[in-house]
Amino acid sequence: MLSRRTAWDLAGNRLSSRLEALRAAGRPLLDLSEANPTRCGLGWSAAELGAALADPRVSDYEPTPQGLPAAREAVAAYLAGHGAAVPPERILLTSSTSEAYALLFKLLCDPGDEVLVPSPSYPLLDLLAGLESVALRRYPLRYDGEWHLDRAALAAAVGPRTRAVVAVSPSNPTGWLLDAGDLAFLEALAGERGLALLGDEVFADTALAPRASAAGARGCLAFHLSGLSKVCGLPQLKAGWIAAAGPEPLVAPALARLEVVADTWLSVSGPAQLALPALLGRRERFLGPLRERLGQNRRALASEAEGAPFDLLRSGGGWSAVLRLGEAVDEEALCLALLEDGVVAQPGFFYDFERNGHLVISLLPEPGRFKDGISRIGARLRYKRAQ
Ligand SMILES: Cc1ncc(COP(=O)(O)O)c(C=O)c1O
Structure with a gap:
């Protein structure tokens, strides 16, 4: 049953x-x-959060599939701080990074299609993919004094049903960082094979060395994923985002469909969207x-x-x-x-x-x-x- x-x-x-x-x-x-940062003495006080959430507009409901413009502008400013110029029109709010994966799997994959994910990587990816009837195929990160992408193994893992490659940077749990060379490789591979690149960059603000971002990709359809859970230590706010990058002829139809997917649930809470600019500004x-x-x-x-x-x-x-x-x-x-x-x-x-x-x-x-x-x-x- x-x-x-x-x-x-x-x-x-x-x-x-x-x-x-x-x-x-x-x-x-x-x-x-x-x-969980809120259990490690790294949380925000109730007064600080209360102030950010005390917006008189919380009593209104303004359904917006992409998310409120002010919140998307705040995300664009955050990305600009990381060196990626993404206009607010290419940003879509989600209730979490996990939800961002679910929306993107729905957008990119039919049941039985495959997504490449790093190994090692954090276990939630299996559940997120399984719930969308998507199969995961692993590509290895290898350690030789530091973590490296095995480019040949990744390219060999691409099959006829592969739709996307996930790069988590800094990665959980290894701390592998996507550098400019790996990004160029991934863009070329994804561009040639018609794949999308998903850059999970929730830990970007803790990178210990310069890193490249999927939000700066030009050669393929790419998505940067992140959210307040890791950027502000506020998993309870349930607010995240997707930023699309790449050639406009690929991005425009993808975003148009993604809006419909988001519109089906309208899952990001209004108060969280209203509070997002202030919270992100105070990250x-x-x-x-x-x-x-x-x-x-x-x-x-x-x-x-x-x-x-x-x-x-x-x-x-x-x-x-x-x-x-x-x-x-x-x-x-x-x-x-x-x-x-x-x-x-x-x-x-x-x-x-x-x-x-x-x-x-x-x-x-x-x-x-x-x-x-x-x-x-x-x-x-x-x-x-x-x-
Ligand atoms: C690499 C990575 N991406 C995404 C998530 C999920 O983040 P969110 O709380 O925004 O769903 C986690 C949670 O630990 C994570 O480690």
Whole structure:
């Protein structure tokens, strides 16, 4: 009676079951998987948010499929700050970046079509694609002292049903950055093969080196995706955007159809759209302390990694860090043991690493708790090695 697309295994894995049991028993845990800024002391105060949302126009309803012009202008100004000139007419508001993916998959793909996504990458992409009856095909990011796009492998992954390539930059969880050379390669490939480029750039403001943006693409149909969730640390506002780039003969019909898709749901709340310009304008209120937090936790991790039985993989930005433990390590057994030590960390297999032996941790937790957590990870790995 129910669809095949929703035939998930809902039993939960051993890690989530044990975590739930420990939480139910009231065990104190240092959660190094926490990626919700509002739970890490990086949120906005109720007074600040209340002021941004206190617009007298909140009592009106103005249905606009693309989103209110002032909000789209604010997004255009944000992109201009990142060096991409995108006019507000090429911007469409969404309720989140996740929704942006869903709208774009509907626009670009028929059921059974394929989208190329990086591996490793964050797990939500599987659900987002599956719910649109789209198949994901992986292309590898490879590490040799830093993360690289394997261009030959990506080109080889393009098949007759491929419709789009997703590039997440900085990527989650690796911190891979799209550079100008990779963007030129992707534009050429997408242009030649008739694909769209989707640039998920939610972590752009935490990039540690110069990066290129899909919003600056000229040679193919491209879409930049982002939102207040990561740019302002406001996942609860439910406001994101898509910015289209590329040749006008490709962009114009795509945007015209996208408007119809957006018009079907009109999912972005009016108050969020009205508040968006003020909140986006004040993003450094969040980004300043965030960068400080990420830097502090990265430094603590680098110092814990010295002489420890793991490597801290080099990252170009983002909110997480990857520890390489060696292929012989059983990731699930380690994460279960860490839970008993009072630490929540994510195994690499959640993110589809090509090789076994990784841990992913969030860099958001409060520094005292973060340091405590990583020293317990170090202690657990040293203990395992001594066994
Ligand atoms: C790379 C990446 N893109 C998109 C999202 C989803 O963002 P949103 O909260 O705007 O849906 C996430 C969430 O963690 C993410 O890591």
